[in-house]
Amino acid sequence: MAHPFFERETRAPVEGPFAAEELGLAFRNVGLPLEALRYDVTPLGMHYTLSHFDVPEIDAGGFRLAVGGAVEAPLSLRVDDLKALAPPRTLRVTLECAGNGRAGMTPRYPSMPWQAGGVGTAEWTGVALRHLLALARLGPAVTELAFVGADRGFDSGVEHAFGRSLPRALALDDDVILAWEMNGRPLPPQHGAPLRLVVPGWFGMASVKWLDFIEAREQPYDGYQQAVGYHYRKQANEPGVPITHAKVKSLMAPPGIPDWYTRRRLADRGRITVTGRAWSGAGTPIERVQFAVDGEWRYALLAPAAHRYAWQRWECEWDATPGEHELACRATDASGATQPMVPEWNRAGMGNNAVQVVQVTVR
């Protein structure tokens, strides 16, 4: 439902310094500090979060997940009921916000102004969604499943609860889970407690938090975040391309020590092992990572993909000589997709997987 106060034009892309609203979003949501790329599994509190509205207050004792729509047996289940459905699965998954890197697009869309840190890797424990859907018995004409959270608010004048949908076949994939644990501990509030969806290989918006209702649908889901948000568009009013899988990407932990304000780096001369992570979407393994010093590319040492949906560690030796240097890294996945040198611009600043460049002064 629209309300006059919130009715207004969609925001237009801007350039230059950042608005207080953009800053406020940066405070509400957590970015991975890049030195935390050293952890295989991101410690709680350093994993990125992106919450569109307030973190809702949900009474875990009274919580019931509703399953309805075109099913033969509508359900209302406690988390304990889900735990009894099938043996739990734990998946190590790298999730990245579709808007990660938005601040690096010019002009940029006024929204969460991610620099590089909208990413993290966690171990999610839950039950495969397909067991729940089997219990509810999907009707034959069901084409997709909609997942609606308990978080509610406005975007561009439209009031809605955050919701997303998945095609039927994907929802039945064994790797799409309903999770109640993160890194072996109960799901924290800001990551979706008591229950969230985890869709490995997709950008983070698919992994709906504070899951409240699952609707089996015979028509496409028309929720705001599905029908309006999360599209690649060059212009405001074109239909655009829906955002699905994450894209191939790599990041490095900047070497040396930082300046407090500028975060510029200073390193000591000599052999430095530069490390980072690389990942792609849809469970596609990384084929190679390249590392560049002042534009000279070489191959980095890449760890094997031990977990299908988690980032892979890479490292490269650098004999650092005094002066100013520019470091960069670039991943290529098994499909042949690689990172561009400049972002592929789109209006909402989505899916920026351009090569990361880090300036380092060596003394």
Added chain:
Amino acid sequence: MAHPFFERETRAPVEGPFAAEELGLAFRNVGLPLEALRYDVTPLGMHYTLSHFDVPEIDAGGFRLAVGGAVEAPLSLRVDDLKALAPPRTLRVTLECAGNGRAGMTPRYPSMPWQAGGVGTAEWTGVALRHLLALARLGPAVTELAFVGADRGFDSGVEHAFGRSLPRALALDDDVILAWEMNGRPLPPQHGAPLRLVVPGWFGMASVKWLDFIEAREQPYDGYQQAVGYHYRKQANEPGVPITHAKVKSLMAPPGIPDWYTRRRLADRGRITVTGRAWSGAGTPIERVQFAVDGEWRYALLAPAAHRYAWQRWECEWDATPGEHELACRATDASGATQPMVPEWNRAGMGNNAVQVVQVTVR
């Protein structure tokens, strides 16, 4: 040690939109989303963090805390040694960053541009520092103790490890602890693992993280963060007043639901219970909290101070009528100190405890 690359003037206060550097600091550090004021103890990942440099990588197995300077018995201790020193203490403590509210000062200092969320409450478990100092046997002329972390970088051209000092008498207070647990779990990396200082009643900078070295001193500590940083100053080159205790303050959880980008609030008409927290420095209890709707002040219901150093919950009923409304809250502590309506400006934007104002549209 200064390095030419980083040598430059101290930054001058600015106005208007925010620089990419300010945004970068907002991403590296976590702000409390205000709806999390509902928790007595802030869940991990929602408690504020302010880390000047990179979160250091410390091998917990090889870790030793060094105690030296003017002591009779220099020490090198593992965390397990500390655990054996005396029974552990758990203290519930509200910590607030001294720079919280910096973005609300005009002009503002280019630094971490906190809006309201640089605060949180945790249960810290550790051992009283005095037991360690008794073991090391402080010399009679020791006037203060310096605490130096393992995090290193530059600020205003000066290379240093983050360090702060406390007067001898305060360091011997039973409530100043060396903590290895937060909320009943091992200290997470971004909160200072494996060991940090916790100084209840002071702004957060006193609670040194990644504690590496304690130095008993017969002269004032001259580390950058003690001698240069963390002062109230009207002008750049005056000595200024060192920052110590936190100041009396209150915050409310904004009622209603938000707009994604502006965070403006929309609430439904009728009875709303507005809740928040209030705290002060030096363990001073809160005497009263007032709540205002459109400038009309009334008394809020204030929970007793069950934990000397933790925030107190308050609530106030509001019969919300359709239209635009301005809400505000104001705490007064037992010393009579109260919150100003406008911030007390100082150059580095420290200690802003001005009254919080929240705009709400009621439908």
